[in-house]
Structure formats: structure tokens, C-alpha cells
Amino acid sequence: MKAKVAVLISGAGTNMAALLYAAKLPNCPYEIVLVASNNSDAEGLKIAATEGVPVFAKSHVGLERAAHDAIMHEAITQSGATYVVLAGYMRILSTEFVAKWGGRMLNIHPSLLPKYKGLHTHQRAIEAKDPVAGTSVHLVTAELDDGPVLGQIEVAILPGDTANTLADRVKMAEYQLYPKTLADYVARDTNPEYLTAQVRKYAFAQPEADEVLSHGMPCFGIIGGKKFAYVSIDHHGDGNIALLVKISGIEEQAMLIDSDAERYHRPAYFGDGWVGIRLDLGDTDWDHIGDWIAKSWRAVAPKKLTKLVDVAAEF
Structure with missing residues (x-):
């Protein structure tokens, strides 16, 4: 494109x-x-x-x-x-x-x-x-x-x-x-290295984040804990570059897809608790992507960690 x-x-x-x-x-x-x-x-x-x-x-x-x-x-x-x-x-x-x-x-x-x-x-x-x-x-x-x-x-x-x-x-x-x-x-x-680097910047802004390769994709998670973001690069031959993040469930997923079917999609094999967000459409709002990553991190982070973050934010 x-x-x-x-x-x-x-x-x-x-x-x-x-x-x-x-x-x-x-x-x-x-x-x-x-x-x-x-x-x-x-x-x-x-x-x-x-x-x-x-x-x-x-x-x-x-x-x-x-x-x-x-x-x-x-x-x-x-x-x-x-x-x-x-x-x-x-x-x-x-x-x-x-x-x-x-x-x-x-x-x-x-x-x-x-x-x-x-x-x-x-x-x-x-x-x-x-x-x-x-x-x-x-x-x-x-x-x-x-x-x-x-x-x-x-x-x-x-x-x-x-x-x-x-x-x-x-x-x-x-x-x-x-x-x-x-x-x-x-x-x-449309450069996978650039787009992944942008996601990495926001992912590592989250406390205790690390990166591994999972299912052939760059994957970001909490050290010793759950994953909160993936970068899908032509995964399963779909030709797209997308960020996969956690969401509340099928209703939020459907609402997002209905609002913009070109940008949002249901990622294969990830179920209803995740949504794919295209990064290669040429108009990515990176501040918005940063908000998605932070929200996804919070969805999987232990409560003791989110409480620390909330306390720090008060100062």
C-alpha cells in the first residue's frame, strides 16, 4: 500500500x-x-x-x-x-x-x-x-x-x-x-523493523517488561509473568503488520472491528480476549498505540504491581 x-x-x-x-x-x-x-x-x-x-x-x-x-x-x-x-x-x-x-x-x-x-x-x-x-x-x-x-x-x-x-x-x-x-x-x-521498534519503545515503558520470540513473533510480557503484546508480521501469510493486545472480551472485540474493519481484526488462534491493530496503514497514531499497550499491560499485571504504579502516579 x-x-x-x-x-x-x-x-x-x-x-x-x-x-x-x-x-x-x-x-x-x-x-x-x-x-x-x-x-x-x-x-x-x-x-x-x-x-x-x-x-x-x-x-x-x-x-x-x-x-x-x-x-x-x-x-x-x-x-x-x-x-x-x-x-x-x-x-x-x-x-x-x-x-x-x-x-x-x-x-x-x-x-x-x-x-x-x-x-x-x-x-x-x-x-x-x-x-x-x-x-x-x-x-x-x-x-x-x-x-x-x-x-x-x-x-x-x-x-x-x-x-x-x-x-x-x-x-x-x-x-x-x-x-x-x-x-x-x-x-x-511498512517496515517491520521500524514498526517493531516503535512498539518496543512503548512496551518497555511498562514496569518489569521483557521481550521474547513467541510463535515466531516479537512478544512482550511481564518478567516471569503473562504476555501483554505481540507484533504480528505477515503471520499465517496475511500480509499485515499488526499489534496484538489484550481486551475485555468478545463484545469489545466485535465493537472495535465494527468501528473499523480495516484496522482491527480477530487474530487467528488468539481467541476473543485479544484484538489485532494494523500498524501498516500509514496513519498510525502512536500515542494511541501507547495507550493500548499500557491498557494491555494492566490487564495481565499482578495487582501488587499495578498498585505500585498507581501510587507512583500520585506523586
Whole structure:
């Protein structure tokens, strides 16, 4: 299943085009499901529409920032996108919008971050007599150009370079970096090692937890006690990666499956006291998964251990 990506642009959309054409290559793990803009005349919209990608435009003129961001957010969610990519989107985003897409929104910046955040990056690199400039892809956070860096490419600064000549070469580097970095990042959603590591982090946050291999699956339990979580990786050839956790019984299991049959399922051979939660759908809420793991741990933990946890929580 390919990750669904919405791209936000304001102008020519050349980085968007690089992402779009890379998405046509065999085995690319993402697809562009929407190109949206705050400028209805953006040239990039024409490129996307010609390639059969849905487009959306809404001018920000006359709208408060939060109101415009809410409109863009609605268009993105309606497209089914689980990632947002900024590609020359010339708008500072509201903290509310950034929070909604935390960990799932990428941006490309024309410098080797953390150097030269903001504007005029090429001129600043030249004036500083740096031997190299470059480009960075980073996660978007509330602070401008400050999110974790996911990938970079260095570009040598040549004698006699101007900001414009350097910018032309950095652009070529951007077209290589952005599709590759995006592909690597979204591929985590179906990478068993990454997904297991995420579950492991939450499982080991529980008191007296240990890990063993059980029924061919990574399994987490209380030391010397019962198991509270399994990671099912293509178990019995179902092709899915799922977390198996304890629940109260068949009624809760049925309620969960009825609410979202794609996400929840009855795990084979585990009975009615367990539920499977798909981890490979591309939109996993890891805080929610952490809550499930904690609840499952509590369901099997000895009372003396849960009492200790409850007492500690009071302080």
C-alpha cells in the first residue's frame, strides 16, 4: 500500500514535479493524491492537473491565517493524504495546522540546516566564504526551519558564484534529494523493523517488561509473568503488520472491528480476549498505540504491581 501524499505549492512547482515524476517509478512507496495552493494561478497546478493529479486552490487573501489553514487542512484530509509535503509553499503555517500534521509534514530548505534558516540562504553562504552550500529536507515544526533534518546534499560553491548561479545548482540537488528522502521516510510505515521498534519503545515503558520470540513473533510480557503484546508480521501469510493486545472480551472485540474493519481484526488462534491493530496503514497514531499497550499491560499485571504504579502516579 503506497503512502498518500498531498503537496502544497505557491508557484512553479518544480520540486512538486520532481516528486510527482519520481512517484511514477516502479516501487516508489508514495503517490501524490493532491496538489494544493494558496494561488490559483500557480503554474504547478497546471503540471499536476495535466498529469491527472487532483488539484485545489484557495487564496489566502482576506482570510486569517488559521481560517485559511483550516480550509487547506480540510482539502488535504478529503484527499485521503496521510503526509503533507511543502514544495515552495510561501506561507507561514499556524501552530494548529503544524500540530495536526506533526511528524507527517516535510519541507525542503535551500541550506545545510541548521545553517542559514530563513531567506537569502545562498548569498549568506557566499558572504561567509563557505566552501559548500546545499539543501536539507526536514520535518516541519512550529519554529521556522527548525525540525529534525531527514536528509541533506552538499553543493560546492564555485569561484565567482552569485546567489543565482549557486541557486541553480542547489535546485538540481533538491530534485534528487526530495523524492529520495520522502520515499525513505514514508517507507517506515511498512517496515517491520521500524514498526517493531516503535512498539518496543512503548512496551518497555511498562514496569518489569521483557521481550521474547513467541510463535515466531516479537512478544512482550511481564518478567516471569503473562504476555501483554505481540507484533504480528505477515503471520499465517496475511500480509499485515499488526499489534496484538489484550481486551475485555468478545463484545469489545466485535465493537472495535465494527468501528473499523480495516484496522482491527480477530487474530487467528488468539481467541476473543485479544484484538489485532494494523500498524501498516500509514496513519498510525502512536500515542494511541501507547495507550493500548499500557491498557494491555494492566490487564495481565499482578495487582501488587499495578498498585505500585498507581501510587507512583500520585506523586
